[in-house]
Amino acid sequence: MDFGHSPRAQEYIERVSAFMRDHITPAEEAYHAQLTGGADWRQWRQPAIMEDLKAKARAAGLWNLFLPDPHHGAGLKVVEYAALAELMGHSLMAAEVFNCNAPDTGNMEVLHMYGTAAQQDRWLTQLLEGKIRSAFCMTEPAVASSDATNMQATAVPEGDDIVINGRKWFSSGIGHPNCQVLIFMGLTDPDADRHARHSMILVPLNTPGVKIQRMLPAFGTYDEPFGHGEVVFDNVRVPKENVIAGLGRGFEIAQGRLGPGRIHHCMRTIGAAERALSLMCARGDSRVAFGKPLTQLGGNVDIIADARMAIEQARLLTLKAAWMMDTVGVKAAMSEISQIKVVAPNMAQKVLDAAIQMHGALGATLDTPLTALAGYVRTVRIVDGPDEVHRRVVARFELGRQKAARDLA
Template identity: 55%
Template sequence: MNDPRIHFDLTDRAAALRERVAAFMDAHVYPNEDRYHREVADGDRWQPVAVIEELKARAKADGLWNLFLPESDLGAGLTNAEYAPLCELMGRVLWAPEVFNCSAPDTGNMEVLVRYGTPEQKAQWLEPLLRGEIRSAFAMTEPLVASSDATNIESSIVRDGDEYVINGRKWWTSGANDPRCKIFVFMGKSNPEAERHRQQAMILVPRDTPGVRILRHLPVLGFDDAPHGHAEIVFDNVRVPAANMLLGEGRGFEIAQGRLGPGRIHHCMRLIGLAERALDILCERSLARVAFGRPIADQTVTQERIANARIAIDQTRLLVMDAARKMDAFGNKLALREIAMIKVAAPNMACEVIDMAIQACGGYGMQDRFLAHAYAAARSLRIADGPDEVHRNQIAKLELARFKAAR
């Protein structure tokens, strides 16, 4: 079968890595999907999955490890644009990114530590994360405020001698349920009287610190995402050393903006892979399924859906590549508009394409494990890392600013 995807000029090394990731997915990931689901279902769902650990060792031995991290010698040294097609391939299976140590929220937290961590923080937390020995979580969103406006965050980080005292309630803290999660990147207010965007701080909180209590895991449209999961957590008079502060008091919003840009584009890259696989299912199922005496692929309504899916995926890929190249050329801050655009476009596109595949599969589409979970994941990303409304507002403001400046 010819590959219809748009291919961009890549360096020889990046192109070779793309072929190696594709071959690894074919040889080791797709054939193990059923095994993965069996192992999650058997016994304690909140324990590491054996097949993941086996494949992680294989990927590391094959040199397919830490492929993210642009502008750093700790990863593969790829640019965002070079990493995009690799990330897309990983996105075709929801659990595959962990195999390559390229899964959220660890990638974002590792980038925070690379950019803003002290040598001591890097030695204690970044190095084991890069080795894949531990996992991490990002504690930002809160249940009692609209966290889409990060300045609403109410959790407190108060200096007390050589320590900080942390209080607050967080939820949708992805990965906190995993027993391998050893460190939280926690966002709260350290300077509540300061200017609006200088009130927040980020600090490192070890998972086993007294006062950290996980209340419950939160399912996403019925999926618990074990063993990763998403937790609601109380931080009750949690004390950590002052040395755990990242960058300094009042710098949390600055760190968040630096962290969320790469995190958002990685989500979008993976969503393209998810949508591509849904389109594969849509085409295969419509050719095989016969209704009213002929394959549903012969129905013009099905053909229209397939065409629209192909157009939407390729449009989104072009937007993502444009954002990646602007991040590489000008930095994350100067690519804010493009990052916001793809964060709206990619989840909406993926939801639409996956929905088309479900519709083509009929009753089977409601039972198919991949499609149902893929839809839940794509739909959640219209909220996670900033809801559509916030990103649309930002895009509009940036557009209007061009005209206001000229008046």
């Protein structure tokens, strides 16, 4: 395995690093000041400074970096983009600046890989240009969505239409003022094979019968301007042309969507941990207690050393998973993808907690980015599957591998 950066990837790393340093980090305070605040997403507005930053990033050629297709994106391999995702993880606002934010990245990948020409013309083009945003509607409040076969919301053919009914929640991105389209995953044929029962459907947000009931707070914040919505679909009708790839192919599409997205999530959490470690070291060197800097007190040097080692380990495992996706494909990398989904956010959560502790009372305020980053990495342990589900996947692959080895002995 070679994780060395190609000259082209290294150039992107340097350019994204400079853009983060010169434009994004200095704009964080102004960006958050321009947010409306509160639970009423209907009052949310896109901060003007975000549109300015997006224009600068696009003009600089730092746009749609996540897409491996050179016609629509940067043409980078997964392992090459991973380093850029880590840099973006230093700031919660950075991914949108480069048009690389979830869930839009996953939705764009779905449309790119599975969408018809008409679906791409109507929705993908606008998403690639950053003119609109999107949401993904899968999780349901009444069932354990860690097992996606539990989904009860329906998407049933009726004549030339698909009729959609059900309730979804934690539909990330649906509160954004520029959100215009949803990808809905629902039950089409309950008698089919368990992984061929569901379909993915494109639903314009303004379709009659789609009702956003509320935005759900996570750790007391609403993730403005994106939000995580609870949405009711009441006899929503869309044409059959809105089905993605074909009826019953929802799980197939989901697997194609989740592989790269999990790399992105994990590398962003590693970036969050890197920023936390940087802030922790700066605080430890500058803050004096009992006549000494904090870095000379107690076990703080061990905490800093452990954080550095844990970050390096998580990064290497994540890069291995990305390299495997590039070389042998998503299916062959399923165990490694599940491993990083457990390892990276757990590591970042510990590093952020240590950084908050090193800052004392300041660490619990919004005067540093630590609490916001901590909330983000904690939720990553749930989104795209909780830790327990991923451990189950890892154990299944390992048990199979060990049995095969015994059988050959």
